[in-house]
Amino acid sequence: MNRYLLLLLIFCTALFACRASIGLSEPTLLEKAYSTNNFIDSIGVAVHLDYQDTVYSRYDDIIKPRLQELGIRHIRGSVRLKDLETQQKFLDLATIGIKSTLVMDPRRVSSPVKAVKIAKAVTGSVEAVEGANEWDLHSELEYQGKNFPQGVRKFQDELYAAIKKEPVTANLAVLSPSVAKANKASELGEVACDRAAIHSYPGGHKVPSSGLEDTWIPAARTLCEYKPIVATESGYHNAINIYGISEKAAAKYLPRMFLEYFNRGIARTYSYELIDLKPNPAADEPEFNYGLLRNDGSPKPAFTAIKNAIALLKDTDESFTLQFLNYALKGNTNNVHHTLLQKHNGTFYLILWQEVLSYNVKKKTDILISDRPLTLIIKTPISRAAIYQPINSMNAIAQYTNPKTLEINVPDYPLAIALVPAK
Numbered sequence: 001m002n003r004y005l006l007l008l009l010i011f012c013t014a015l016f017a018c019r020a021s022i023g024l025s026e027p028t029l030l031e032k033a034y035s036t037n038n039f040i041d042s043i044g045v046a047v048h049l050d051y052q053d054t055v056y057s058r059y060d061d062i063i064k065p066r067l068q069e070l071g072i073r074h075i076r077g078s079v080r081l082k083d084l085e086t087q088q089k090f091l092d093l094a095t096i097g098i099k100s101t102l103v104m105d106p107r108r109v110s111s112p113v114k115a116v117k118i119a120k121a122v123t124g125s126v127e128a129v130e131g132a133n134e135w136d137l138h139s140e141l142e143y144q145g146k147n148f149p150q151g152v153r154k155f156q157d158e159l160y161a162a163i164k165k166e167p168v169t170a171n172l173a174v175l176s177p178s179v180a181k182a183n184k185a186s187e188l189g190e191v192a193c194d195r196a197a198i199h200s201y202p203g204g205h206k207v208p209s210s211g212l213e214d215t216w217i218p219a220a221r222t223l224c225e226y227k228p229i230v231a232t233e234s235g236y237h238n239a240i241n242i243y244g245i246s247e248k249a250a251a252k253y254l255p256r257m258f259l260e261y262f263n264r265g266i267a268r269t270y271s272y273e274l275i276d277l278k279p280n281p282a283a284d285e286p287e288f289n290y291g292l293l294r295n296d297g298s299p300k301p302a303f304t305a306i307k308n309a310i311a312l313l314k315d316t317d318e319s320f321t322l323q324f325l326n327y328a329l330k331g332n333t334n335n336v337h338h339t340l341l342q343k344h345n346g347t348f349y350l351i352l353w354q355e356v357l358s359y360n361v362k363k364k365t366d367i368l369i370s371d372r373p374l375t376l377i378i379k380t381p382i383s384r385a386a387i388y389q390p391i392n393s394m395n396a397i398a399q400y401t402n403p404k405t406l407e408i409n410v411p412d413y414p415l416a417i418a419l420v421p422a423k
Contacts, residue, residue: 028328028379033342034262035322036313036349042142043310044074044264045292048232050086054277055171055295059089062297067274068096070292070303071310076130076232076270078103079122081114087122101128101175101232101270106143106155112162119169129163130197131156131177131209135183149188152177160192175230176223182211189354195267196220199233204245204361208257209337212264228267235272238300239289240364241282246277248366249359251301251391253415254292255309256353259339259414261399271306301391305413307388312416313341320344325419326379336372336410348419350376354412371409378404381422388416 048056049063050189056063067075075098079086100122104115114116119126131196135141135148156177163169176193179185182200200216202208210364222231236253237244245253254271261269275388276291283289292303299307325340325348335356352374358367378385385403386396391413400406 022265028326030324030326031340032324033322033340033348035320036315036341036343037317038108039258039262039339039341040071040315041073041311042266042268043072043258043306044076044268045070045072046270047075047077048273048277049077049089050079050083051277052085055275055297056277056314058297062293063274064089064093064096066091066293066297066299066303067098070307071314072306074099074101074127074268074270075274076101076103078105078108079118080108081118081121086244087118090122090125094311099127100125101130102126102234103133103229104159105131105133107141110153112158115159116162116166116169119163120166123168126172128173128175128230129159130175131159131191131193134178134180134199136179136187149184152188153191156191156193175232176220178232179219182215182219185222188223190225191223192380193224193227195228195230196224197230197232200231201272202236202238202257204243204359205357207355207357208253209260209264209355212261212266217264218220229265230267231261231269233270233272234261234269235290236274237289239280239283239286239361240361241284242286243361244283244286244289245303245359245361246366247300251305252358254302255305255390255414256337256355258306259351259353260337260355263337263339292417297333305336305391308392308394309414309416311394312342312388312390315343318344322349323421324380325350328377328379329372329374330377332372333374346377346421348421350417350419351414352410352417353414354410356412358412359398369412371411374408376406376408376417378379378406378419380419382419384418384420386418388418390414390416 132152143155173194175197178197198216202210275293276295278288280288337355339351385400387398
């Protein structure tokens with residue numbers, strides 16, 4: 001009996017020592033990174049190149065140069081069959097690496113046959129087509145005598161069949177029709193599609209990730225089962241006198257939006273839209289205030305934040321094996337979200353932000369959010385580290401050599417920590 005008591009005592013002592021040693025070090029997370037290129041490829045912006053009575057007519061001196069400056073690779077727009085001028089713009093943008101998703105809505109494209117002709121006319125620039133746009137908001141709209149949802153479903157079936165039948169367009173992805181209200185997806189039901197299109201605007205009183213998991217992703221599954229999801233419209237407007245947010249808040253929310261959507265497996269997210277359609281000094285017309293650019297072409301803070309993030313994360317197309325980072329965050333991580341990315345040279349980018357409200361739409365004021373102090377514990381050997389705030393600039397705000405821990409302050413906008421593994 002004494003021998004068993006002694007063994008029990010030894011076991012308990014060893015267990016206590018083990019637990020004590022565990023308590024002295026923070027549990028770490030071994031996380032595999034995504035490629036920076038995959039993230040950049042998930043970023044898009046909506047355009048209205050065919051709106052000739054708006055600032056989009058200034059293609060050569062504003063639209064094209066700003067798109068090129070922004071660094072995005074994907075746009076979403078529309079064009080009519082006889083609008084050769086706009087078709088040429090889509091083709092021109094393809095020469096600088098910007099590909100298009102074209103909305104094929106019966107209001108502009110009266111038949112799937114015409115949709116195929118349009119897609120063929122801009123071959124090389126178009127990468128996908130999207131079905132009817134938000135017909136759930138317009139009960140008066142008809143396709144061949146049928147309203148939503150029957151008319152939309154019929155057009156989509158015919159559009160999908162026509163695109164896939166034509167050899168020149170057969171490889172294009174066909175996106176589902178979009179609904180403005182997620183609960184209307186159940187009325188439309190499953191449709192012919194390669195990807196689901198969602199228009200998941202959070203609203204000025206909600207954070208970017210709001211409604212994705214509990215509302216919009218289920219709606220996408222209703223339309224296209226478990227096929228990839230594309231948010232062909234999302235974002236915030238700056239009409240602060242009608243539930244919009246400030247330009248300052250948009251610079252925080254929009255980069256967070258791209259990261260939050262990427263984290264949830266959304267294949268691509270298009271911010272609506274590139275430029276404010278028309279001047280609106282009263283800030284009371286949402287449709288004129290969605291731009292990353294002001295109506296005169298000058299960049300809003302959100303444009304700069306996205307441009308800097310893309311430039312910081314840009315990489316070559318060289319294929320490589322993604323690696324794991326062993327790390328931990330010590331402190332209050334409530335509402336602190338992150339994305340882990342990696343370049344082909346091995347450099348990790350740990351991006352952190354607080355997913356909290358940054359603007360009060362009722363008071364029309366920005367919310368002052370205190371930075372969250374955290375300790376980053378790095379178990380993977382790192383030779384160099386640098387911290388960036390793309391919202392402000394491309395320059396590092398701090399640099400370190402051979403760090404094992406970093407004291408960081410996480411704001412309500414993305415903070416990027418570059419970590420170069422030791423060789």
